[in-house]
Amino acid sequence: MDRCNTARIAAAFSLVAASFGAAAPAPAAAQEVTVYCSILEEQCREGATLFEKSTGIKVAMVRKSTGEVYAQVKAEAGNPRGDVWWGGPGEPHLQAAEEGLLDEYKSPKLPELLDWAQRHAEQAKFRTSGIYLGALGIGYNTELLKKRGIPAPKCWADLLDPKLRDEVQIADPNSSGTAYVFLATTVQRLGEEKGFEYLKALHKNINQYTKSGIAPVKATALGETTVGIAFIHDMLTQKLQGAPIETVAPCEGTGYETGSVSIIKGGRNPEAARRFVDFTLSPEAQNINAKLKINSIPSNRNTTLSPDAPNFSEMKLIDYDTPRWGSPAERSRLLKKFDAEVKSQPR
Secondary structure (H helix, E strand, O other): OOHHHHHOOOOOOOOOOOOOOOOOOOOOOOOEEEEEEOOOHHHHHHHHHHHHHHHOOEEEEEEOOHHHHHHHHHHOOOOOOOOEEEOOOHHHHHHHHHOOOEEOOOOOOHHHEOHHHHHHHHHOOOOOEEEEEEEEEEEEEHHHHHHHOOOOOOOHHHHHOHHHOOOEEEEOOOOOHHHHHHHHHHHHHHOHHHHHHHHHHHHOOEEEEEOOOOHHHHHHHHOOOOEEEEEHHHHHHHHHOOOOEEEEOOOOOEOEEEEEEEEEOOOOOHHHHHHHHHHHOOHHHHHHHHHOOOOOEEOEOOOOOOOOOOOHHHOOEOOOOHHHHOOHHHHHHHHHHHHHHHHOOOO
């Protein structure tokens, strides 16, 4: 992704007809859409409410982490219960696309998107679309850091400091798209051998591998862990709400997520699903972020960018290869290796 790109929810409910006599028409069923949501819960709720008000289509919203949704979509492939997968890093979406679990859809909103989002859709053969960008980074609780007399981390290497033993928290990459981006970023940045050496060393300082990528953010804000590895914009949300958090884009360079939205193949409500995807790609939906002080970078060029959003031009970003790390073979292989060589080891 070049530097110029990095700087920048069917009709309403039908009226029920009187059904006296054989000649009377049957009442029209209300449209609905089931959405598996992998962004913040408050975003999921706000989006569902807004979509229902503007379309009359009822939304059944299920909030789960990205890896959990991928696993559910795969498990339900023979009898899909969901219609749309909304949010979370693009790699699991790309894996699901390659495995035939997602439907192709070219939204009429695509021309409104920034170049990086259009390219993401093209690379996925239009089986997923980009809705936001988020850079990976380090967040730390300033009060705990001062209390423990630990220097503020500025680089990935600083997280190996023995003073941070049991003080660092990150999600499990099997269930969390956030943590998978970290895993892939580390391997791309250092090479596989040295990358896994780093992960094994960091493992000694990890106090918990959480299920959701947002959990380390909240734990850092609450003082339950000193350091959290997560997306910088999520850490900033907590800081803007008054938490004693500072964020760092690591000095060696960092990767980023291309938050995605996809239509689940074989879903029961394909028309409503397409309308929901159009909604997620619109300024109407993406402006939810600024309203809730969520500072990811929106994909629609007409969306209001939060004034507190991270400035990508001031970060050292690696040329993160989302298509590679989202391929089924590569993602499955890395996760198995992480479980065998890192997570299973004693701390």
